[in-house]
Amino acid sequence: MTELKGHVGQHGPYLTEPAPPAEHAPVQRVVEVLATRPVGAYVELTFAAPEIAERAVPGQFAAFAIGGRESAMLLRRSIAIAGTADGRVTVVVAPHGPGSTWLAGLQPGATVDVVGPLGRPFPLPGPGTPALLVGGGYGAAALVGLAGALRAQGSDVAAVAGAASADRLCSVDDLTALAGVTVMTDDGSAGRRGWVTDAVAEQVGGVGVVYACGPMGMLRAVAELATAAGVPSYVAVEESMACGIGVCMTCVLPVVGADGRTRFSRSCTEGPVFGGDRVRFADVGTLTADVVGAAAMGVVA
């Protein structure tokens, strides 16, 4: 994992540097399900995957093939890695479509084809930098490893875990072991009633870096709060990906690069971790004239 180099005011208007690539290349393996455990509305799956576990660092994800070699569902499902201990890889699956439902229904002893670890890790701040971690729904699972890494280098870690309701919270116990955790639910069924941004607004002034994983609207709001407070933020996005390895070009977002120019950047290989002030959230789903290569598409200023 690389050290976060950005400092306020040092690199033009941006508080962050683009996250550097991971050190290790991914592997493709058929792995066995060791354990499965319901976690509220989600399912936690643990696989025997030593080669992925030893390579993975916080922020990375794994891409699962769905339904075997003759499956009519061709596209891999990319899921954040929640834990890597003792040669095991843990993920939290939210069953919402046929593919994720198939994955969530795997039983111990079943095997699945997985590629990982994929994507760019969270850059770590200088030792001792206090950090705020913000997880929305099952996105909180992606922050557990990060909380451990931050603690290991002497950072104070605070976390906000939020969801619509108590059953959609995730990884609160794991985070509580590593950080002071504020729980927020929309309906007040756990923790405080309100949005994660309420808690972030209260705490962002006291930290040196913010990390977030969750739905796009939440990432945008958290990144905007951090940037307004002059605090660098890194967001791990959950764009739908067909391949997870960088070849299909479907998971792009408008992101400002190190050179200050906006490109359609792949969430899988240039992300999933982006500088929160570099993702142009307001322009997702559109093509603006200042995106590199827009002129060739007939879009001009």
Add this chain to the structure above:
Amino acid sequence: MTAVEQGLVGHHGTSGDVDMSTSLAFAPVPSPVLTASGCSAFGQELEPFVDLGAIGAVVTKSVQLQPRSGRPTPRMAETPSGMLNSIGLQGPGIDGLLADELPWLARRGARAFVSIAGTRVEHFAELAGRLRGVPGVLGLEVNISCPNVESRGEVFACDPVAAADVVAAVREAADPAHPVFAKLSPDVTDIVSIARSVTDAGADGLSMINTLLGLVIDPDTMRPVLGGVTGGLSGPAIRPVALRCVWQVHQALPHVPVLGMGGIRSGLDALQFVLAGASAVSVGTAVFNDPSAPARVHAELADALAQRGFARLGDAVGYAHR
């Protein structure tokens, strides 16, 4: 009845015996399995999964003269045994390709089959000229059939005259050592007439097929899923269409080399294309499902040929017609 039963070919027990070498027209390759344009970017991302120098070639994502952002998202929808995409040919442009991607492939001993695209005949010709003599470039695939261009439904490959104009200009401008393959669209009434037109214009071979134009509507939003509204359908769902195209063209033009693609996922899928008349195949959308698919399909095809008693891949090309 198998070839062995007919006594046409000798029996070979293991795939190690099968000569898998083939060619793309006059360019020899050690394997009949290639990547497919638009499905493996420029090859670099497959390096952890595939020996890029061992497969037939890396068919690049289509390059144009200028860098292209591609279309806004959403760009993809999963469909039964396939997917719909509307990427819009995102890419670095020819300068980026020459500066970065092609030297990278050449350093690894990978052969690049460069897919070129444009909106005017002279764009294609200029691209072909810029690729003359470039190390590692095996040949050119002329993408006259991408459905995700500005003028949908007006792709060159839907008009025999326009298609021939592009191919003639490319053949004229291209390195004589580079075979020129025209990539055809299945979205035509008579693919044989297009195939005849482009080969008369100088195409050294044909790549079949590009995606089929399709549409998915989200029942919740009640609007098209893709930002580009329509998109190209790929994957095993289109395999019978692709196989029919290869069959028809090989039957009409048996001496024209065919690079077959469209839903190939296994060695037995690839075998069908070979039997229909393809002397090489591209593995496309299957790579999204299995990044090691090109190497796996090669091994499975070799096994399948051996089991059927073929000593050489070439002996199986067009076998279903005989």
